[in-house]
Amino acid sequence: MTLPDRDFVAVALARFDALANYQVTLKSTSTGAETVEVRYAYRKPGFVRMDFIRPHGGATLTFNPESGKVKLWPFGIDTFPRLTLSPDNHMIQSPQGHRVDESDIGALLVNVRELQEHGDTQVVGAETIGTHQAAHVIVTCRPGEYVTGVFRYELWFDLSHGLPIKVVSEGESNEPIETVLMENLRIDVPDSQLRPFA
Structure with missing residues (x-):
């Protein structure tokens, strides 16, 4: 399969800018940490809802x-207790230091774009991820320059909607930081089908 000649990161940023909301199941793996699986929903201008599948199955976290503020229901939404926290609270950051208010695809793409500006971009080719045809793109930073501690991103952009469906981040010594799979991505979900954000 021949890929179109395009800047896949720029296309994904434009696609993100045009959408109103999305829902996705995120599966994150990193060395030495338990796999995290979350039903994730985002609505502009930055509302986030995360329903944890594992670990902490049943917990719900929202950002307004x-x-x-972040609201956390450790035992499920609308149950007691409910905690109100700042997004920089270490208790609700990922092992990689990700914050809920910077967890959306747009924030990822801004980091990738910044890395592009300080490095090189290589389009590897077309690959299949699950049932999706995707463009495999590698963005590598020049030595000594970092974006949020990441030296290299490998991304797979779905050719049908242009957004990433798999992302691998690495440090300067090529050590893996995190692998994220984005499954069942739905874009511009009708409001009646979106889980509430409060």
């Missing part, structure tokens, strides 16, 4: 960009 208007209040700047």
Whole structure:
């Protein structure tokens, strides 16, 4: 399969800018840490809902960009207790230091774009990820320059909607930091089908 000649990162950023919301199941693996699986929902201008499948199955976390606060229900939404936290609270950051208010695809793509500006981009070719045809792209930073501690991103952009469906981040010594699979991605979900964000 021949890939179109394009900047897949720029296309993905434009696609993200045009969408109103999305839902996806995220599976994150990293060395020495338990696999994290989350039903993730995002609505502009930055509302986030994360329903944890594992670990902490049943826990729900929401972020409201208007209040700047995170609400955490350890045992499921609308159950007691409910905690109100700042997004920089270490208790709710990932092992890689990801914050809920910077967890969306757009934030990832901004980091990738910044890395592109300080390095090289290679389009490897077309590959199949699950049932999706994807463009495999590698963005590598020049030595000594980092974006949020990442030296290299490998991304697979779905050729039908242009957004990433798999991302691998690595450090300067090619040590893996995190692998994220994005499954069942739905874009511009009708409001009636979106889980509530509060």
